[in-house]
Amino acid sequence: MRFSAPRSVSPSPTRRHRPKSKRKAESPNTTRRNASTFGLNSPSDNEDSDEEDYEYDESAPSDSDYDTDSVSSEASSSDSFCYGSESEVPVRAPRPSKLPSRPPHEQRYIEDTVAAIRSRLRHNDPYEDWEREMKKDSLRLARKEHNVSQAKLRQSQTLEQAEDLKKRQELHDQQQLEISGMLEKMRLNHQQAEKLLREKWQQREKALWERIEKGIKLDEDKVRAKLEEERWIREEAERKRREQEEKRLAEEKKKKEEEEKKQREEEEERKRVQEEKETREREAREKAERLAAEANQRREVGLTTAEEDWAEARKSLHILKTQGTKFVKARQELKSMWGAARRQITPKVGQVTNDIATINRVSSELVQILLPPNPHPPEVYNALLSSLAKAFLLQAETEVTAEKKSVIPLAQVAFNCLGTLQGLPEVFFAKINQRIGGWAIPIELPGKDWNGRPWADDAERLKASGRREREGEAIYTERVMGVMRLYFAILMIKPQRPLKSMWQLPRCWTWFARLMSERRLLESVTGAQVLYVALDVVGKDAKLIWGVQFVKLLALIYEGTTTGLGNGKLIGGPKPEGIAARGRVQLEIEAIMNG
Incomplete structure (x- = not known):
């Protein structure tokens, strides 16, 4: 395990260095050796030693093991330069005479070098001693802190385990009580169910014996009845055979007569349809000729044809949808504004009674809803006109159909709104044609829409006629009667100022x-x-x-x-x-x- 310990803040001793020039002079031709050779750091290592951080490895020997004595002893075992004094150095054998002796200046250089090395080996650096002590102190401090932290960790784990064990024991006790109560409840339920089952079983056994006795008697009656039935079946089969033969002959005769009658009716129907078609075409031609002849007169007096009125109503309805309701529904801010005002209209229309004060109050309130101090956007105003007209028509379809007299106050309120709200006459008339078809004009539904487009299918044609899917003829007629009664009642009210032509x-x-x-x-x-x-x-x-x-x-x-x-x-x-x-x-x- 490796520990990293910071340096102590205690001041380090000042390392004494010799000048570089002197070190160079002492060993000009020697190579740089590391601490593994001489037990000393190289000059470059000493220069950077102040900037290093140390890591301690427990597996490695401490620096105290590497003292000068051990280095000297190791050096002495391998080289003569490591002896303690010159007297301990063994005298070398004289070289063979065949080798030439060195010059005096080389011999002196070698001796100086040896002396310098010995002096360097014997030198004790206070900084290195301080550094080794610091490593030992750091190791001891790190070990102490590690032991303290481990003790705290073990203590906290012991407390947590004890607390968890206590909670588990409490939960176990609580669950044991709940299970005991549940078992007691199940035992009581089981006893009650067993009692009910025993009573039902006794009743079932009693009823079973009664059915057995009845069954025995019924079987005896069946045997007697079966003999009588077999005799009756034989007679009935013979009678049915004769009746079927007679019926088959009668059906063949009737079928032949029906086919002949059907052929005659189909021929008559074809003739009738052809006659009606010819009559309709002749009437259409006569009507077109009459309208063409009267066109100039109508334009002079400002009259319109039924087709023109119907096309104008359908056009107004189309504009109302595209620039009113559909446009508002597609925008959330306008939709919420329209919905808030629309929800106020229906209750007001339903409050109308045959009282002048109530009629005037409801009329003014409806006008204020559509014309507030802050005017609505044009799209919202058009949508509200449609909602108001629809409210009048729904009231007429329900209340007026049930009670004819209720049309009087409703017509008066609608008339007051028609004279006050701009655009309501056209919208109201268009909504009438939407709800009941062309009965307010009156006109039979044309084969094309107002823009000349043929009807897409029967469903679109049915919708344009004011009818609804799966609506009976009686219900449709009642709706038309209620709306038309309202329309005629409005026409009979004398206006203060002229209204649109369809309301005169x-x-x-x-x-x-x-x-x-x-x-x-x-x-x-x-x-x-x-x-x-x-x-x-x-x-x-x-x-x-x-x-x-x-x-x-x-x-x-x-x-x-x-x-x-x-x-x-x-x-x-x-x-x-x-x-x-x-x-x-x-x-x-x-x-x-x-x-």
């Missing part, structure tokens, strides 16, 4: 005129129901406004419910729901005329 009272006359020209809409159950709603809401006032012209329109509608629309079909169609709706239309027309 003349729109009622336009709606009736367009519906009477759409036979396919009148032939549907929904068409008859919506016609009844329109007459119920605006019929009496329309008679006072348009007088004889509206009476003529009522006569035409009544003729459609009694004699037909000119093609042998009545308003509402042949279904029971259509018959009921047609009856309500007749009663409403009679009430208007009598009133």
Whole structure:
């Protein structure tokens, strides 16, 4: 093991050196020897000795073993230069006479050299003595510190082991108590379960004997019944065989008749479809010619066609989605702002009652939500307009459908918002067409969208018509009736200042005129129901406004419910729901005329 010990801070003795010039003069031709030869450091080693750090190796002998005496003795065993005095040096034998003697100056040089070496060997360096003592002190100090640290380490390990053993014993005791409690609990549970199992076993054994007795009796009854059943089966098989033969003959006859009937019906259906197609094409041509002829007049008076109104509504809906709801949903900061205001709109709309103060309060609160002191961004404002219109429509689909009178306050609040919020008339009308199709115009769904693009599939066409997947005809008709009742109720409110054309009272006359020209809409159950709603809401006032012209329109509608629309079909169609709706239309027309 090797230990590294720092030097002591005690001052070292000053090493005495001879001048280099003198050392060179003493041994000009001698080579440099290391400490292994003479027991001394070379001059170069002595010059750098102050800068070295020493490492002690326990396996190596200490410096005290290398003293001058040992060096002298080792040197004396190998060379005469290592004797203590010149008297101890043995006298060499005289050289053979054949060798020439050295000159006097060489002999003196050799003697001086030998004397210098002896003097150097006998010199004791205090610095080396101090250095050896320092190594010994450092070793003792390092050993002492190592022993102290080892003792502390062993003591700490002993304490840790004792503490760990104590904790283990406490944990063992605690676990032993828990296991004992658990075993006691399991024993009690086992006794209780054993008791219950014994009781169940006794009940099962009793029930088993009862079933055995019943089974024996049942088997006796079965044997008697089996003989009777075999006889009945033989008779029944014979009877079924005769019936199957008769049934097969009857089915063949019926199948032949059904095939003949199906062929006749298919032929009639093809003829009917062809006739309807020709009639529709003829009506479309006549309508297009009539519209083309009336185009100049309509432009002069500012009227639009049903197709133009439908395309404008679809376009407004497309702009509302791209620049409103979809744009806001794609940005989190705008979405949170829109969501916070949207959550305030629905409760406000649901609080409407037939009270002027409540109507005015709810209207002002809705306007403040959409027009706060710090205006919303345009995209958020458009999205909020869509949310407000949707809230009105949802309220109409639920509340107005259940109670017709609830449409009055809802229509008044919607009318107040239409006259205050910019852009709401277009958005509201577009949302109506989105929820119920083209019934607010009215128009049958065209074969292309507003931009001339054909419908991608039936699902897109169904969505554009306002219908939902797996929604029955009755539910769809009720939704349309609720929304249209709200629409007509808003049209009947007298405005303080003019609104958009789709929210003005003349729109009622336009709606009736367009519906009477759409036979396919009148032939549907929904068409008859919506016609009844329109007459119920605006019929009496329309008679006072348009007088004889509206009476003529009522006569035409009544003729459609009694004699037909000119093609042998009545308003509402042949279904029971259509018959009921047609009856309500007749009663409403009679009430208007009598009133």
